Amino acid sequence: MTDAARPAVPANPAAPTPLADLEHAGVPRATARLQMHAGFTFADAEALVPYYADLGISHLYLSPITTARPGSTHGYDVTDFTRINPELGGEAGFVALARRAREAGLGIVIDIVPNHMAADATHNSWWRDVLAHGPQSDFAHYFDIDWQAPDPDLRGKVLLPILGDPYQHTLDAGSLTAARNDAGEPVLRYGDLDLPLSLPPGVDALPEDSAALHRLLERQHYRLAWWRTGAAALNWRRFFEITELAGVREEADDVFEAVHALVFRLYREGWIDGLRIDHVDGLADPAGYCRRVRERLDLLRPGRPAGLARLHPWLVIEKILGENEALPRGWQVDGTTGYDFMDEVSAVLHDVHGAGPLNMLWMQISGDDRAFPAYVLAGRHRVLARHLVAEFDGVVHRLHALARAGAATRDLTPHALRHALTAFLCQIPVYRSYYAAVPAGQASRDCAADDAMVQGAAGAARAQLAPDESAALDFILTFLHDELPAADDDGEDRAGKLRARLQQLMPALAAKSTEDTAFYRYGRLLSRNEVGSDPGTVGMAPERFHDRMRARSAHWPHAMLAVATHDHKRGEDARMRLAVLSELADEWAEAVAGWESRLAPLLAASPHGPDGVDRLMLYQTLVGAWPADGDALNDEGAQRALIDRIQAWQQKAIREAKRHGSWTHPDTAYEAACEAFLPALAMGDAGSVLEDIGRFAARIGPAAALNSLSQTLLHLTAPGVPDRYQGNETWDFSLVDPDNRRAPDYAQLRARLGCRAGWAQWLEHWRDGRIKQQLIRSVLAARRAQPELFALGSYEPLAASGELAASVLAFCRRHGSAQAVVAVSRLAARHVEPALPRIPPHCWRDTGLHLGDGGADGTWTDVLTGHTVSAHAGWFRARDLFAVLPVALLVRQ
Numbered sequence: 001m002t003d004a005a006r007p008a009v010p011a012n013p014a015a016p017t018p019l020a021d022l023e024h025a026g027v028p029r030a031t032a033r034l035q036m037h038a039g040f041t042f043a044d045a046e047a048l049v050p051y052y053a054d055l056g057i058s059h060l061y062l063s064p065i066t067t068a069r070p071g072s073t074h075g076y077d078v079t080d081f082t083r084i085n086p087e088l089g090g091e092a093g094f095v096a097l098a099r100r101a102r103e104a105g106l107g108i109v110i111d112i113v114p115n116h117m118a119a120d121a122t123h124n125s126w127w128r129d130v131l132a133h134g135p136q137s138d139f140a141h142y143f144d145i146d147w148q149a150p151d152p153d154l155r156g157k158v159l160l161p162i163l164g165d166p167y168q169h170t171l172d173a174g175s176l177t178a179a180r181n182d183a184g185e186p187v188l189r190y191g192d193l194d195l196p197l198s199l200p201p202g203v204d205a206l207p208e209d210s211a212a213l214h215r216l217l218e219r220q221h222y223r224l225a226w227w228r229t230g231a232a233a234l235n236w237r238r239f240f241e242i243t244e245l246a247g248v249r250e251e252a253d254d255v256f257e258a259v260h261a262l263v264f265r266l267y268r269e270g271w272i273d274g275l276r277i278d279h280v281d282g283l284a285d286p287a288g289y290c291r292r293v294r295e296r297l298d299l300l301r302p303g304r305p306a307g308l309a310r311l312h313p314w315l316v317i318e319k320i321l322g323e324n325e326a327l328p329r330g331w332q333v334d335g336t337t338g339y340d341f342m343d344e345v346s347a348v349l350h351d352v353h354g355a356g357p358l359n360m361l362w363m364q365i366s367g368d369d370r371a372f373p374a375y376v377l378a379g380r381h382r383v384l385a386r387h388l389v390a391e392f393d394g395v396v397h398r399l400h401a402l403a404r405a406g407a408a409t410r411d412l413t414p415h416a417l418r419h420a421l422t423a424f425l426c427q428i429p430v431y432r433s434y435y436a437a438v439p440a441g442q443a444s445r446d447c448a449a450d451d452a453m454v455q456g457a458a459g460a461a462r463a464q465l466a467p468d469e470s471a472a473l474d475f476i477l478t479f480l481h482d483e484l485p486a487a488d489d490d491g492e493d494r495a496g497k498l499r500a501r502l503q504q505l506m507p508a509l510a511a512k513s514t515e516d517t518a519f520y521r522y523g524r525l526l527s528r529n530e531v532g533s534d535p536g537t538v539g540m541a542p543e544r545f546h547d548r549m550r551a552r553s554a555h556w557p558h559a560m561l562a563v564a565t566h567d568h569k570r571g572e573d574a575r576m577r578l579a580v581l582s583e584l585a586d587e588w589a590e591a592v593a594g595w596e597s598r599l600a601p602l603l604a605a606s607p608h609g610p611d612g613v614d615r616l617m618l619y620q621t622l623v624g625a626w627p628a629d630g631d632a633l634n635d636e637g638a639q640r641a642l643i644d645r646i647q648a649w650q651q652k653a654i655r656e657a658k659r660h661g662s663w664t665h666p667d668t669a670y671e672a673a674c675e676a677f678l679p680a681l682a683m684g685d686a687g688s689v690l691e692d693i694g695r696f697a698a699r700i701g702p703a704a705a706l707n708s709l710s711q712t713l714l715h716l717t718a719p720g721v722p723d724r725y726q727g728n729e730t731w732d733f734s735l736v737d738p739d740n741r742r743a744p745d746y747a748q749l750r751a752r753l754g755c756r757a758g759w760a761q762w763l764e765h766w767r768d769g770r771i772k773q774q775l776i777r778s779v780l781a782a783r784r785a786q787p788e789l790f791a792l793g794s795y796e797p798l799a800a801s802g803e804l805a806a807s808v809l810a811f812c813r814r815h816g817s818a819q820a821v822v823a824v825s826r827l828a829a830r831h832v833e834p835a836l837p838r839i840p841p842h843c844w845r846d847t848g849l850h851l852g853d854g855g856a857d858g859t860w861t862d863v864l865t866g867h868t869v870s871a872h873a874g875w876f877r878a879r880d881l882f883a884v885l886p887v888a889l890l891v892r893q
Helices: 042-047 049-055 090-103 125-136 167-172 210-217 227-233 253-268 286-303 339-347 352-366 372-386 389-404 414-425 448-462 467-481 494-515 542-555 572-583 585-605 612-625 630-634 636-657 668-680 689-699 701-717 746-753 759-764 770-785 787-792
Strands: 031-034 059-062 066-068 078-084 107-112 116-118 158-163 176-180 186-190 193-196 222-226 242-247 274-277 314-317 721-725 794-798 808-815 818-825 848-850 858-862 868-871 875-877 887-892
Touching: 042 049, 042 090, 049 090, 049 746, 049 770, 078 090, 078 253, 090 107, 107 253, 116 125, 125 158, 125 193, 158 227, 167 210, 167 222, 176 210, 222 227, 227 389, 253 286, 274 286, 286 314, 339 542, 339 572, 339 701, 352 572, 352 585, 352 612, 372 389, 372 414, 372 494, 389 414, 389 467, 389 494, 414 448, 414 467, 414 494, 448 467, 467 494, 542 794, 542 808, 572 585, 572 612, 572 701, 585 612, 585 689, 612 636, 612 668, 612 689, 630 636, 630 689, 636 668, 689 701, 701 770, 701 808, 701 818, 701 887, 746 770, 759 770, 770 787, 770 887, 787 808, 787 818, 868 875
Parallel strands: 031 059, 031 721, 059 107, 078 116, 107 274, 158 222, 274 314
Antiparallel strands: 066 078, 116 242, 176 186, 186 193, 794 808, 808 818, 818 887, 848 875, 858 868, 858 887
């Protein structure tokens, strides 16, 4: 490829002039995630700068801004890493947004996608060049392509499983045609797709019949195939099981530089202050990659504009942590993007005592008494056998080739290796291991956590294996753990690539089997079926929550804190409403039994579906998604909109579960029966089941709103950097994407933020969501007033005593002479006022909060409401703390 054809990184002539108060704002005080796309551009974001500044946000946090496929709604299908997406407004639009943000005192953080880009021959010039020139392309090593695939027909070629029908049928139907594009170049046309077409030397004429076209296609550096072959035959790494996204080899120096040139320039020139890195677990060497990005950002700091040079480059990574997994400190990042916190703050607002009756209801409805790990295990077996076949087979083939090269291991068969690897991968309790994929002498060995995890998984796997399979497992463990041999004689590091491929298979398996399979099969309590959470655990004791927060304060004080994301399964307030079911499990079971009884005739008339599993999940989804103001559904259009949203979720849930068909093999009869079931819930002369579900949601509404306000205050005051997902300043009852990516009503949000009606009115009219928005504004104002206290302050748990001690969760943040007490209500469903989200003051009786050794008597001020609270003998009365709101943020007067 000529230099002229390479996408250039444009130089920017003018750098921003920051405000003085941004001088030490390298670590955000609070971020606001915005989903950028053609319908929401930089200009749209620029118009919202005053709103977010008034709300108290310090940094806008943008979804990927590099050029993506036309019409992309998320930006993760990158086609050009070197240019800012023109659909968003291009570089000029981005600079205008950055300038406007700086003027208002806001910084910018951007999301980047190093793991993959769109496998799009029309818009991705790197990918198109690979298809045109094969292994000889300058970009052949940019992608994880196996040019020496086991299938001899694919050697030197890229499999393209893009055909809607088998190849021969497509060819005979005339759907493939040779033509010339506007530049006169020969191309292959398939519908709207346009692929490069190389003619033999000295030949200029295009083939005129299918036989000649077939002969020409056999000469190309790609092989067309029916889309259904992709799972089993693909010879390049993709993102999970998405064949439209090709894996990128960040471990190659020139690839790393090409992918990050624009990002590093934007940081050097001062337009951005930090990075959120997407899916680091997909990379060959996540630890090495993160350290490399940190090193480059630090080197660029002296070149930044005056006033910005001392800023800490903030670096957070999208990483799903297991229940007992710790993020390695040596990666030199500021922390994760917050799924771990999202789990913790949600779990502590659930009642652990609800597990028993919820289990009974689940078993009665589903007929299944298995615990959640059994669902994950079944999902892993399914995904390996049906969905990640090419990735798994490729690893097995190369393990066998490696084993044959050693005298001690040459008797290991592919069969034994396959069984051993399956058993081992199915027992991995986390996303992946992180053994370095480089030869001996080049790796820094810090593998204690990996060793313990791998040995545990291997022990569980070995119990299922025959002797030859157990020997194969020994070989796999030795290969995974021990230092790798030096590169082969031809310079090829095959062992390193194989170790990387094996470990890159792990996160794809974990995500697809758990979040995208087991989460839709196991429906005991859907508020716990969330990214980063364990559905097998109903709740978390306050003591464990405090331990987690102290560890966060000590080790990850600048990690991101999330309660909602563009990838969540349910909105933050939908989860908090469903959390009430853990407190009222018996009442919930009674309600479900009533609905089941009333629906029995309908189910008898339509035996094809939905089954018990899908019905219980549907009931929960309706309860969680029901609007806070039920009167909003008096409008027929609003009812239809809700049903449409639920039906879209229902189809996705059925296909992800893979119990009644899947995305690739849908059971259309079952889906049609389920689609008809939902409107049928609204029928009935004496009040429909749907109306009854709405009444149940309304009845638990005050307790749910109390949970939400408690979650919000914890989110904004715990150690870390809170991120507010777009528009979630009011109630968020969204469902899984694309529902959670709907455009917020910013006009309404701006109008409501300016309202100063007062807490009494906001509390009385809590259903409109203004109370949550004003809580966010008030707490962010406190963070702005005392940034060191919340950014650097210690975390000290506070104990409660008295009759409702279990309903209080509190802690103190302390930095120097400054201190703040954070107190929230929890487990309030049996005590909450019938129409207001708070526990009435008289119900607290003798409940009090102890300030601990560092506490002080005297008068404290609730910075939310302005009312004062007195401490006597080192404790507060709960009735005073929560006299106005169910939450309190106190500072010494």
